[in-house]
Amino acid sequence: MPTVRRIIVGVHGSLGSLQALRYAADEARQRAVPLLPVTAWVPPGGDVAERRHSSPYLRKMWRDDAWKRLWGAFDAGLGGVPQDVLVEPLVARGETGPVLVDTADRPDDLLIIGTGRRAGPARVLHRSVSRYCMAHARCPVLAIPPSALMDEMGHGLRWQLRRHALIPDTPDA
Numbered sequence: 001m002p003t004v005r006r007i008i009v010g011v012h013g014s015l016g017s018l019q020a021l022r023y024a025a026d027e028a029r030q031r032a033v034p035l036l037p038v039t040a041w042v043p044p045g046g047d048v049a050e051r052r053h054s055s056p057y058l059r060k061m062w063r064d065d066a067w068k069r070l071w072g073a074f075d076a077g078l079g080g081v082p083q084d085v086l087v088e089p090l091v092a093r094g095e096t097g098p099v100l101v102d103t104a105d106r107p108d109d110l111l112i113i114g115t116g117r118r119a120g121p122a123r124v125l126h127r128s129v130s131r132y133c134m135a136h137a138r139c140p141v142l143a144i145p146p147s148a149l150m151d152e153m154g155h156g157l158r159w160q161l162r163r164h165a166l167i168p169d170t171p172d173a
Contacts, residue, residue: 004031005108006088010100010129011037011073016114018077020144024112025082034086037074040099041066041091066091097132109139115146 009024011017021037028035043050043062050059070089074081081087092099104111115130134141 003108004033004110005106006034006036007031007110007112008036008038008100008104009112010096010114010133011039011070012096013069013073013076014114016144016146018073018114019147020112020114021073021077023142023144025078025085027110027112028085029082034088035082036088036090036103037070038090038092038100038103039066039070039073040094040096042093042095063091063093096129097136100129100133101136101138104137104139104141107139111137111139111141113141113143115143 004027007024007028009017009020011021024035024037041062043059070091071081090103092103094102100111100113111133113130113133130143134143
């Protein structure tokens with residue numbers, strides 16, 4: 001196994017990122033290296049809108065919300081912060097892909113990301129963080145595929161709309 005100095009994992013609370021967080025915590029435990037969970041945030045409306053109407057109060061609220069998402073992901077994915085792993089959390093302002101690549105900036109880092117699932121319009125509207133990281137990272141990138149349960153949830157139950165008559169049944173005369 002190549003030497004890894006630290007493990008960086010992108011965390012934002014989605015099922016895919018929770019899967020990546022669980023895997024990253026196990027890797028950090030096995031390799032006895034620090035785990036750096038990273039949550040990136042941008043102001044609603046983007047940086048341009050925030051620069052026009054800058055508000056330190058709102059900026060603090062958005063940053064605090066990102067911290068809540070990070071701690072919530074630990075609770076949802078691992079039942080809390082693991083005590084047997086050195087965890088060095090980071091919340092950074094910026095787009096997720098560039099923040100992760102800038103954090104995992106050394107060849108002996110290992111960047112772990114969840115691939116998640118995207119279908120239809122979401123694929124067009126949002127850039128793929130995993131593709132960005134794999135194309136720009138200066139360290140090895142491990143992309144964790146969705147779990148079998150997550151895959152089942154994506155293809156499982158399909159609700160069908162049924163057309164009901166608007167007029168109640170009337171007896172024939």
